[in-house]
Structures are given as C-alpha cells and as structure tokens.
Amino acid sequence: MAPPSGRHILVAEDDPEIRANLQRLLRLEGFRVTAVADGRAALAALHAQAPDLLLTDAMMPELDGESLLRLLRADPRHAQLPVLLLTARADTEDHARALQAGASAVVTKPFQRAVLLDSIRRLLAGGVG
Known part of the structure; x- marks a missing residue:
C-alpha cells in the first residue's frame, strides 16, 4: 500500500497510556496525529481540523464512541469520514452495533499493530477496514 505521506489521524482515547502508544505508533508510520481524551474533545477537534480518519475508543467519558459516530454521521461535513472504532469487547454483536x-471498521483491543495499521491504510485508501 502507498505510504501515508502525512495523512492526518485524529485519535480519541481516554486511557493516557494507550493514547500515547497510538500517537507514537502512528507518527512512526508517517501519519500526522492529533490526540484527545474523550468524545466531546474529538467533536471539537473535528470541527476545528480536517482529519483524514478518526480513530476512536468505544468507551470514553463525556461522549462514547457510538454516540460520537451517530453525531458525525448526521453531520454532512463528517458523514463520509472514515472512522475506526477500538473496542475491548470482542463480541460480534458489539461489532455489528x-x-x-x-x-x-472495528478493531478489538488489545490490538495487534499490523492489524490496526492495515485497517487504517485500507480505510484511507477508500476501502473497508
């Protein structure tokens, strides 16, 4: 797949350690990264910036991942934004929801680095994660 060439990823993750690890991993892969700690901050960052992809945790304070998704999909400015949801729940019903x-796309935590990066690259290329 083509290199990321500075594509911008917004990361919304409430766990500071996971957030820092995601930032480090994505930057090492050549992505520009903005990271926030909850869904409300993600919503504000989306309105202030134009990321190429949102990588969000499912369970966060303030505004969880699914609620954030519903707001994004209802907003024409963000309706087509690729969103990769990270979840600790491996249940297929949770993924379907x-x-x-x-x-x-949905990736289960703890995630494998290669699986996460492959999903991100596929979504940025216009495919399905």
Whole structure:
C-alpha cells in the first residue's frame, strides 16, 4: 500500500497510556496525529481540523464512541469520514452495533499493530477496514 505521506489521524482515547502508544505508533508510520481524551474533545477537534480518519475508543467519558459516530454521521461535513472504532469487547454483536452506528471498521483491543495499521491504510485508501 502507498505510504501515508502525512495523512492526518485524529485519535480519541481516554486511557493516557494507550493514547500515547497510538500517537507514537502512528507518527512512526508517517501519519500526522492529533490526540484527545474523550468524545466531546474529538467533536471539537473535528470541527476545528480536517482529519483524514478518526480513530476512536468505544468507551470514553463525556461522549462514547457510538454516540460520537451517530453525531458525525448526521453531520454532512463528517458523514463520509472514515472512522475506526477500538473496542475491548470482542463480541460480534458489539461489532455489528458499532458498524450500524457508522463505524467504517472495528478493531478489538488489545490490538495487534499490523492489524490496526492495515485497517487504517485500507480505510484511507477508500476501502473497508
């Protein structure tokens, strides 16, 4: 797949350690990264910036991942934004609910680095994660 060439990813993750690890990983892969700690901050960042992809945790304070997805999909400015949802729940029903809420792809935590990066690259290339 083509290199990321500075594509911008907005990361919304409430766990500071996971957030820092995601930032480090994505920057090492050549992505520009903005990271926030909750869904409300993600919504504000989306309105202030134009990321190429949103990588969001499912369970966060203030505004959870699924609620954030519903707001994004209802907003014409962000309706087509690729969104990768990270979840600690491996249940297929949870994944299906996330996809119905508007996630472009779902990755289970703890995630494998290669799986996460492959999903991101596919979504940025216009495919399905």
